[in-house]
Amino acid sequence: MKTILITGCSSGYGLETARYFLSKQWNVIATMRTRREGILPPSENLRILPLDVTNDASIATAIEAAGPIDVLVNNAGIGVVGAFEATPLSHIRRVFDANTFGVMAMTQAVIPQMRERRSGVIINVTSSATLAPMPLAAAYTASKQAIEGFTGSLAHELAHFNILAKLVEPGYAPTTRFAQNTAVRVEDLIPEAYAAFAGPVFEAFAKPALTTREIDVAEAVWRAVNDTTGTLRFPAGPDAVALSRTA
Template identity: 45%
Template structure:
């Protein structure tokens, strides 16, 4: 029988491509999103069930998990993909927006995972794969809230992996860098436009803008489809490995964080990422 994956955040970007990759590999796919009534492409496949799931709405989480189990009988892999990024100076960012950042990127992941685990425990089998970010390994200016949420996700995932291993359930983390073909940049810009600027930060923000423009030019061919393929391979390789690099463009920074001294890492980041005013 075909295996089943439940993916959150399938309306665009990584989520849509993750659903398509798993379906192409013969899997049953529960492609979940906040507004499934707008979806047409994924509905074309008989292997794909398009369901409403808003990670901030626990009733919708429970309903989507129940519908998936009723149709397919099991959930072999959960891909917690739904998320967004706040971009801007911390002091300018409203507390309510930071709460939303954690509600989606951290607490939503926890709630969906909690809903799926009973079925995985009953079978003593399953994979929980959480989509993190390079921003869960190293930090960048203007992304303090997003980095904080992804650092929290990394810590949660690692601790959870120890709890679930004796039950036959693996936890995986995939860490992609910036990918032009997703809506991440567009939504971050939309969120930033809702903040009230503080004049004292204007020179810093201008310098950071030049920095991010350079980063966009250095994405080295990273694609949403490529990240989806890494996620599929991580979910299905049967290995006990916890972390996977989603895109090669962030490999030097990940290596600097994990393979050099603290002083060397901080010196590198300050020299490379402090905005030039």
């Protein structure tokens, strides 16, 4: 029975992916920065560990406690929407710490054991914003684009050790915390000069033509883990699939 460690399981894609792999009888290590009780079904195959991907000590403790890991899913991350001009650099650094450096740190932490076994899969969850960048999300998109390039290069680097690195690219899901950020009033996010432009953008966020369900992402992770074709990118959700065909 294989073991999967998933970051960011307190809600959204991570939570649904943990549920999905439990239903497939995998050993699941669901990690989260703040533990939430009762969100996952009781199972002898489930372990819940605290993990803050922006904290080196937290990463080391979680990896030691986890033991052998067959699959790592780097899902934890945060979103930010607003005009880049008005986005504090401190907030941008927080986004990169979680979405970019956190992914890299987790990846470095698991590579040695996978290299020694000459087996493993690393799944990095990015965003359909990397396929078609959207307005008012420059910092977020940059943090995810960095992981796209990182994963593509890493896939070549680790292939020698029979370790796979893959991308799952979710579309827009109104149920995620990223979507909740769009509910903040426009004037709190951007200067007045952007208001006329930003209004319609936020309306589109609120009523997208196509959306991604959390189960779409879980199923895409499952496909990526079991893929034998060498495919690098796995768009998740109808909007992401549509964008991938035109990117």
